[in-house]
Amino acid sequence: MSIITTERLCKYFKGKKALDNLNLEIPKGIIFGYLGPNGAGKTTTIRVLLNLAKPTGGTAYILGEDIRKSRNYLRKVGFLPDVPNFYNFFTAREFLSFIADITDIENPKKRIEETLELVGLRNEKSRIGTYSRGMKQRLGLAQALLSDPELLILDEPTSSLDPQGRKEVLDLIYSLKSTKTVFFSTHILSDVERICDRIGILKEGRLLLEDSIENIKKRYWKRRILIEVDDLEKFLERIKESLKPNSVEVKNSSVVIEVLDIQYTLKEIPKIVVQDGLLLEKLEILEPSLEDIFLEVTSGA
Amino acid sequence: MVLKLIKKEFYEFKKTGKLIAIIITFLLFSIMSPITAKVMPELIKSISSEITIIVPPPTWKDAFLQFFKNLNQMVFLIVVLLFIGSVAEEKNRKTAGLIVSKGVDRKKWILAKFFFQISLVFILTLIAFFLCYYYSVILFPDTNFEIPLQSCILFFIYMTFIVSLTIFSSSLGNNIIQAGGIFIVIFIILGILNMFPSIKNYNPIYLSSLENQWITTGIKWSSALKTTISSIILSILLVSIGVYLFNSQELE
Ligand SMILES: Nc1ncnc2c1ncn2[C@@H]1O[C@H](COP(=O)(O)OP(=O)(O)OP(=O)(O)O)[C@@H](O)[C@H]1O
Numbered sequence: 001m002s003i004i005t006t007e008r009l010c011k012y013f014k015g016k017k018a019l020d021n022l023n024l025e026i027p028k029g030i031i032f033g034y035l036g037p038n039g040a041g042k043t044t045t046i047r048v049l050l051n052l053a054k055p056t057g058g059t060a061y062i063l064g065e066d067i068r069k070s071r072n073y074l075r076k077v078g079f080l081p082d083v084p085n086f087y088n089f090f091t092a093r094e095f096l097s098f099i100a101d102i103t104d105i106e107n108p109k110k111r112i113e114e115t116l117e118l119v120g121l122r123n124e125k126s127r128i129g130t131y132s133r134g135m136k137q138r139l140g141l142a143q144a145l146l147s148d149p150e151l152l153i154l155d156e157p158t159s160s161l162d163p164q165g166r167k168e169v170l171d172l173i174y175s176l177k178s179t180k181t182v183f184f185s186t187h188i189l190s191d192v193e194r195i196c197d198r199i200g201i202l203k204e205g206r207l208l209l210e211d212s213i214e215n216i217k218k219r220y221w222k223r224r225i226l227i228e229v230d231d232l233e234k235f236l237e238r239i240k241e242s243l244k245p246n247s248v249e250v251k252n253s254s255v256v257i258e259v260l261d262i263q264y265t266l267k268e269i270p271k272i273v274v275q276d277g278l279l280l281e282k283l284e285i286l287e288p289s290l291e292d293i294f295l296e297v298t299s300g301a
Numbered sequence: 302m303v304l305k306l307i308k309k310e311f312y313e314f315k316k317t318g319k320l321i322a323i324i325i326t327f328l329l330f331s332i333m334s335p336i337t338a339k340v341m342p343e344l345i346k347s348i349s350s351e352i353t354i355i356v357p358p359p360t361w362k363d364a365f366l367q368f369f370k371n372l373n374q375m376v377f378l379i380v381v382l383l384f385i386g387s388v389a390e391e392k393n394r395k396t397a398g399l400i401v402s403k404g405v406d407r408k409k410w411i412l413a414k415f416f417f418q419i420s421l422v423f424i425l426t427l428i429a430f431f432l433c434y435y436y437s438v439i440l441f442p443d444t445n446f447e448i449p450l451q452s453c454i455l456f457f458i459y460m461t462f463i464v465s466l467t468i469f470s471s472s473l474g475n476n477i478i479q480a481g482g483i484f485i486v487i488f489i490i491l492g493i494l495n496m497f498p499s500i501k502n503y504n505p506i507y508l509s510s511l512e513n514q515w516i517t518t519g520i521k522w523s524s525a526l527k528t529t530i531s532s533i534i535l536s537i538l539l540v541s542i543g544v545y546l547f548n549s550q551e552l553e
Pocket residue numbers: 013014016017018036037038039040041042043044045082187
């Protein structure tokens with residue numbers, strides 16, 4: 001069963017298509033990375049899904065409910081806003097106990113302590129007004145997790161965390177995988193690569209790509225090899241005639257070639273090296289990084 | 302749910318010092334009113350010792366005229382200032398969106414604010430009245446109880462309208478400045494309309510002059526009936542429209 005399904009979802013702002021016929025399907029129990037450059041429409045998607053903004057066209061189903069007709073599903077969703085802002089006069093504990101109160105959480109005291117522990121704010125006793133951005137993001141995560149929701153929607157959950165905090169939060173999100181579905185938007189590609197099962201790439205309101213990370217890597221897999229030898233010019237001449245590469249790219253003292261048959265190439269290169277008496281300094285098969293794919297997809301369209 | 306949300310409003314007022322500010326304002330002016338009424342003529346006399354002006358001796362009526370004048374000026378101002386941002390600032394700071402995204406009904410969220418504000422004003426007005434009455438009796442033993450109490454009811458109806466108007470303005474505006482602007486514009490329009498005798502009777506603002514009128518000439522519900530009814534209808538309308546507007550707004 002899909003947890004989120006959007007059907008031709010559109011959101012227009014005065015002449016601007018922030019979302020254009022978005023069709024998404026997010027199965028249960030996965031971590032979904034929602035990628036896109038600034039202004040792509042990620043936050044807009046989230047606002048529509050949470051009933052904070054109305055779709056101009058199309059609809060979405062969350063946990064089986066039509067978002068245009070029902071708001072009951074909101075009780076089963078945890079949400080972390082992109083710029084977390086809470087009541088400054090509360091302490092973290094007081095704020096969570098207010099949230100627990102209005103969302104009818106059972107055994108609130110225990111749950112609040114657990115959640116504060118989880119996000120590392122257990123010992124924080126000051127008012128929220130004095131918090132740093134990263135601390136607010138942690139508290140944002142805490143209030144999203146408090147009711148133990150089935151679906152978590154996180155808008156750039158790691159954007160203002162330090163490296164240590166980013167790792168902790170990613171590990172935390174990853175640990176939820178077995179029990180929850182997580183939909184999170186980000187532009188930090190390494191985060192996505194680390195924990196996501198599937199990703200979607202959005203640009204100017206349109207979904208350009210949606211698949212599992214494996215499939216995407218396979219699809220964008222390029223047979224690229226990086227080689228460093230002592231006499232580059234001689235080497236280049238030789239490979240051009242014997243290997244007929246698709247492309248040759250020289251960077252400083254190394255060369256990156258793209259070939260059709262990687263097995264054959266890997267057998268041929270040592271031969272060339274031996275025959276010409278060259279010194280092979282480096283040979284590396286290049287995997288495409290998600291960043292390359294992201295840049296290729298978003299600049300191509 | 303509404304009660305839980307009211308609890309939060311109360312807590313917010315307590316924590317941010319708004320509660321103490323509003324309490325002090327009410328108490329200060331209720332105690333000051335009878336005292337001012339008593340010493341004012343003396344003061345005027347002492348200032349102008351050259352010429353003798355004849356000032357009639359003050360009565361309990363002066364105490365309560367002073368009381369209602371203060372309520373309609375300083376207290377009114379503080380109430381509006383403290384309440385005007387209630388919805389708008391939460392929209393601006395995005396806390397409104399956060400709470401609503403948890404499945405909290407938008408209508409209840411607004412109504413909680415309304416009921417909190419109305420109850421606070423009601424309780425404080427009542428306390429202020431008794432305080433003023435207490436000091437008035439000390440200074441003017443013949444102080445009437447009935448008349449100022451009923452004037453207080455008029456003031457309370459008037460404040461119901463004003464709180465409804467702040468809720469409306471706040472629901473419409475996206476921040477405290479916009480909300481304040483909307484409030485002021487509507488209030489000025491009502492002030493202008495109050496100059497036309499034909500519709501004056503239906504204008505909630507007229508209630509504030511009736512309060513004083515009753516103190517000087519006695520209670521006359523028949524003259525306040527139209528104004529009372531139209532104020533209540535307008536209040537219900539304003540809050541309903543405010544709820545409706547907030548319901549159809551896009552939040553962040
Ligand atoms: N309330 C609004 N009124 C008008 N235009 C809006 C509104 N909200 C968003 N937009 C526009 O819609 C587009 C998508 O914005 P959105 O905030 O969804 O982008 P995003 O993908 O979240 O970007 P970022 O990575 O910077 O957070 C932008 O061009 C933005 O200007």
